Amino acid sequence: MRDPNTTSPFTARRRALVAVLCAALSLGACSKDGPGGGHGSGDRGADDHEVLELRYQGFAGAVSVAELAEDLGYLAPIKLSYVGNTISGPQDIQTVVTGDTDVGHAFNGAVIKLIAAGAPLRAVVGSYGVDAKRWSGFYVTEDSPIKGARDLLGKKVAMNTLGAHHELMLKEYLSRQGLTSAEIAQVTLVVLPPVSAELALRQKQVDVAVLGDVLRDKALERGGIRALFSDHDLFGEFTAGSYVLTTRFLRENPNTARKFVEAAARAVEWARSAPRDEVVARLRSIIERRQRNEDASVVTYWTSMGVAGRGGLLSAKEYQIWIDWLVKDGELKAGQIKAEDLFTNELNPFAATQVR
Incomplete structure (x- = not known):
């Protein structure tokens, strides 16, 4: 297992694969089989889990559903293997396609675009969402002349990445307010790490900044x-992001895949039902123990995972x-892809309780 204190071990060859993938996506083409079938598929454990280690990327200062599931003991005997941090959901799931990681999660819109481009992925369980909390x-800023959508023409808006949750939310807001595509x-989109957005806003480097949760x-x-x-103003409560696995991984490692989904589903429900102070204490402990030079104090502002479906069920x-x-x-053609082909709830133990 890799030292969790090391930086990302991606090789030059893997970086080249990511670049090729991104180029393919811009052309709307991607291999149908592709890499990313998982590693060590011969490492079968006594309990029939085909793979006992899942490589993943983390997010600085945050604890994911998967990390919480492992800490709660729900994932055992399978362990997570940290390979580095990312601030981008689209990049996170691209590394699943290239085989640099086994599991990743991103905004559902980004999942759709990657699968529509030919990436052999399936969403398997919800990872985050939006609710009243x-x-x-x-x-x-308080003194900004920006009062509405039309005031954003020619202005700069800071967000963590392009082509994902915040970009589509902004476009939806502007569209609802009557602005044309032209x-x-x-409106200029500026990519900034979430931790830098507030300062950039206050220093007038950008006109608008997306701020969520703790930040x-x-x-405020x-x-x-x-x-x-806010995104909650636009759509109310909904699961916004999903964990994905490659179709090859699902085919070759069905028991490991089922165990991962089950663990994530149970973690979602634990966070939903446990007292907030207990959840915050555990999240803080996870961050402190993994020793990635992070500020664990931010989790004191934690309120919810935001996942709408019970146990992360997808809809x-x-x-x-x-x-x-x-x-x-104009990014997809009508009928190009069906929602039902993007995800599966078959591995989720809460599927039996789903109202049909």
Whole structure:
């Protein structure tokens, strides 16, 4: 197992594969089989789990559903193997396709685009979402002249990555307010790490910054900012992101895949039902023990995983929203992909309780 304190071990060859993948995605083409079938598929344990180690990327200062599941003991005997951090969901699931990691998660819109481009992925369980407690807002300074959508023409909006949750939320807001595609294109998107967005906003380097969860609450405590809108304002409660595995991994490692989904599902429900103080204490402990030079204090602002479906169950409507948007935006053709082909709930133990 790799030393968790080391930086990402991606080789030059793997980096080249990611570059090739990104180029393929821009052309709407990608191998149907591709890499990413998992590693060590011959390492069968006594309990018939085909793979006993799952490589993944982390997010600085945050604890994912998978990390929580492992800490709760739900994933045993399978262990997670940390290979480095990312700030981008699309990049996280690209590394699953290239075989640099075994499991990753991203905004459902990004999952759709990657699969539509030919990536052999399936979403298997919800990873995060939006609810009344967990949401992201688009903020301006108190003295900003920006009051509505049309005021954003020619302005700069900071977000963590392009082609994902925040970009589509911004476009949805602008579209609902009557802006045309040509007008929406006049809004400049600036990629910044989430931890840098607030400072960039206050220093007038950008006009709007996306702030969510802990970063939002800490910024609001300091004052001097106000919200234009939030993703919760637009869509209410919904599962926004999913964990993905390659179809090859699902085929070759069915027991390991089922164990991962079961563990994640149980972790979602534990976080939903446990007292908040208990959840916060465990999240803080996870961050402190993994020793990645992070600030564990931010988890004191934790409120919810935001996952809507019980045990992270996925629903077609949560994908159809983004399919419709991508068709409207010209990134997909009508009928190019069906929501039901993007995900599976077959491995989730809570599927039997789902209302049909």
